[in-house]
Amino acid sequence: MYHNFSELLDGIKKNAVKKVIAIAAAHDREVLESSVAARREEIADFILIGQERKIREILSALGEDAGVWHVINEPDDAKAAVLSVSLASDGKADALMKGLLHTSVFLRALFHKEYNLIPPDALVSQITVSEFPGEERLILLSDCAINVTPSYKDKVQIVKNAVSLAHRLGITCPNVACLAPVEVINEKMPETIDAAMLSKANERGQIPGCHIDGPLALDNAVSPAAAAGKGIKSPVAGKADILLMPNLCTGNALDKALRYFAGLHTGSAVIGAGVPIIMTSRSDSAQNKLHAIGLSVL
Numbered sequence: 001m002y003h004n005f006s007e008l009l010d011g012i013k014k015n016a017v018k019k020v021i022a023i024a025a026a027h028d029r030e031v032l033e034s035s036v037a038a039r040r041e042e043i044a045d046f047i048l049i050g051q052e053r054k055i056r057e058i059l060s061a062l063g064e065d066a067g068v069w070h071v072i073n074e075p076d077d078a079k080a081a082v083l084s085v086s087l088a089s090d091g092k093a094d095a096l097m098k099g100l101l102h103t104s105v106f107l108r109a110l111f112h113k114e115y116n117l118i119p120p121d122a123l124v125s126q127i128t129v130s131e132f133p134g135e136e137r138l139i140l141l142s143d144c145a146i147n148v149t150p151s152y153k154d155k156v157q158i159v160k161n162a163v164s165l166a167h168r169l170g171i172t173c174p175n176v177a178c179l180a181p182v183e184v185i186n187e188k189m190p191e192t193i194d195a196a197m198l199s200k201a202n203e204r205g206q207i208p209g210c211h212i213d214g215p216l217a218l219d220n221a222v223s224p225a226a227a228a229g230k231g232i233k234s235p236v237a238g239k240a241d242i243l244l245m246p247n248l249c250t251g252n253a254l255d256k257a258l259r260y261f262a263g264l265h266t267g268s269a270v271i272g273a274g275v276p277i278i279m280t281s282r283s284d285s286a287q288n289k290l291h292a293i294g295l296s297v298l
Helices: 005-015 031-039 052-061 077-089 104-111 152-167 190-203 220-223 224-229 248-262 286-297
Strands: 019-024 044-050 072-073 096-099 123-131 139-142 175-179 213-217 243-245 266-271
Touching: 005 286, 019 031, 019 077, 019 286, 031 044, 031 052, 031 286, 044 052, 044 077, 052 072, 077 096, 077 104, 096 104, 096 286, 104 243, 123 152, 139 152, 139 248, 152 175, 152 190, 152 243, 152 266, 175 190, 175 220, 190 213, 213 220, 220 224, 220 243, 248 266, 266 286
Parallel strands: 019 044, 019 096, 044 072, 139 243, 175 213, 175 243
Antiparallel strands: 123 139, 123 266
16 A cells, blocks of 8 residues: 555556656746656656747756657647547557646547547546655545535446546455535435445445445544544545545635645546546646556556
8 A cells, every 4th residue: 555655656667568648838937847857757657739939948857858859739628628538549548748828728529429538428537646744645535626516426427437547456345424504414405415325335335345435524534533532433434535625616725725834745637538637726736746646558
């Protein structure tokens, strides 16, 4: 089991076959800084799509021989996104990465039916992976970037996506906490009803490979002392590996709080498509972008 991102990157270098990642609108210093780090560590190779002159200038400034990088000149963001998706569809790229362009432009290309990257019954969801220093382990949050107000059916697939990533991180049977403001079912809080339904579905084997409990407030999901103080007895309470967000607003706020208030190392993954997607925030650090690259290769 990986306990932090250093272990994750070391494990990938030892075990993984190097993957090719296509970056749409790659003319961004931090995106290229993370790409250079990944290439030097032999984690991945890249196809850089965007403003070629700017891309090569940044690579040179980072100490790279820009001539050895595969760069495709396409200054139009929408066309760059479509080109990256077409490369993945044709098997010429193993993963996609969003560079310096709006998320909506990138997603529009990703969901283009011509390229068949989204299976008919699939749901694409985002997962933030964060180091949990107090317990020397990784914890997953989903969804913080794509699904705005997921239905119960959506949450089932969001959980399955997160569980599949947790398994790859070495967490054999992850504990999933369905977050809500309270621990009791309240008809005025739909997230508490969804949480109870998910817990029961898991109990009956309909969502395998994990333990699910909820509704649970954040403190009772991650703090054994808080859970004990409220008398909550559950294999998940105080020991959550995955935090299921009730909606995007909650997830996005918590995701950013981890970095800007707590200063934690994070990385994000987008799964459910035919290839892994790296869709970090434009304000993310190069280090967190490197973590996201590592997760996509994993």
